[in-house]
Ligand SMILES: Nc1ncnc2c1ncn2[C@@H]1O[C@H](COP(=O)(O)OP(=O)(O)O)[C@@H](O)[C@H]1O
């Protein structure tokens with residue numbers, strides 16, 4: 001049953017900012033363990049789409065069901081969903097007044113109600129996973145961008161989510177740090193995590209994506225397996241976009 | 249690396265003239281200069297009036313010699329009472345100010361309206377009138393004695409500005425912090441407690457210290473309803489001894505000493521926070 005029931009279902013979802021339609025009747029289902037890469041021009045609604053999945057943006061129309069829970073006004077539901085869904089932001093958004101270890105244990109202690117020693121052990125285990133166990137006692141400001149983003153990934157993983165959302169996780173990084181973050185993401189993909197990534201890193205997309213989603217003006221224009229998408233995109237808009245992105 | 253180091257030295261250099269003016273030594277010297285000018289004018293005036301100075305009678309009001317050594321005199325006791333009164337009122341102002349700030353930032357329409365109403369009323373009323381209202385009107389109704397009425401009055405009055413400091417501090421935190429906290433499932437309350445307020449405190453400490461200075465200064469007003477504190481102590485001594493010039497100078501100097509210390513603390517904190525970030 002769990003194989004056939006999608007872990008994320010978005011059904012005719014629309015999102016408006018005032019009069020502006022940021023998401024226009026979008027439907028998308030993601031199976032457990034599936035890795036979806038979302039791309040499209042700037043302003044096409046990619047961030048809005050994945051931010052609706054943990055309700056950082058409440059949607060205006062349609063339904064979103066995550067792991068069997070419908071996203072609505074119900075705060076208890078929302079908290080359960082947010083424990084199931086981890087998120088990594090373009091700007092890292094680490095808590096600058098807390099050490100790396102404290103950044104990682106805040107959620108487990110306050111939301112999952114874990115004891116501090118257990119939470120710290122968990123945090124160290126995930127720091128190991130993102131290859132920076134030695135940075136546990138530093139503050140975010142003392143780390144490089146790539147290290148900060150890996151801490152942010154570990155912070156999300158410490159909630160032991162079933163789904164991970166990435167919103168352009170490498171866009172704010174210097175080129176030499178992009179690879180260390182992508183490597184961690186590829187390793188994560190290897191563990192069977194359900195992943196939705198907004199990214200323009202097409203090499204990463206080719207390597208891990210089960211499915212490509214191309215967005216334009218608040219709509220999903222094309223959905224295709226990566227080989228098909230990269231070799232022969234169906235829509236002219238996607239072709240144009242790929243030409244621009246793959247140029248550099 | 250080289251670039252970063254350059255930027256630091258450039259910042260240092262451009263800050264230097266301002267730093268000099270805001271340095272502790274310069275501000276203390278300026279303060280002392282102004283005080284000296286005022287004192288000199290006053291002393292000349294007093295001499296012209298033929299005032300009979302009796303400074304030798306003042307120390308007893310600061311420290312009294314008794315059988316078991318020295319004991320705080322009336323003025324020092326009054327100063328301590330002023331500090332306790334201001335401290336209690338400031339705690340109340342912090343508490344009310346935080347609530348008002350959180351209400352204003354909340355999604356509750358009623359909450360925001362209540363906060364605005366509170367601010368409009370408090371801001372547009374003279375402190376003295378507010379004190380009379382608390383002492384002569386709500387005092388008898390709720391059975392508040394003059395001390396409690398004073399603490400509540402001062403706390404309410406300063407809560408308005410304190411709430412603005414809280415609001416500015418909370419608003420200074422980037423929205424990404426809220427989103428990151430929400431994404432790991434923290435509630436709004438937990439987000440305030442563990443993420444937003446600890447960061448906002450850094451921005452709020454200097455203006456809060458300034459507001460504490462204001463509190464000490466405005467606490468003198470409760471002498472009009474004869475609450476025992478520094479200004480009241482001064483008035484009482486003068487009515488017994490007629491040493492009005494000496495006592496008022498001493499009272500002023502005591503207020504000055506305390507507020508000056510707090511102001512120095514504020515500049516010190518500002519400096520430390522500026523260099524840290
Ligand atoms: N909070 C907001 N208020 C108003 N408009 C917004 C807001 N967030 C996003 N938008 C608008 O919605 C559109 C889609 O934004 P976004 O989802 O961030 O695009 P993308 O991530 O694909 O670049 C953009 O035109 C953007 O200006």
Ligand SMILES: [Mg+2]
Pocket residue numbers: 046047048167168
């Ligand atoms: Mg975006």
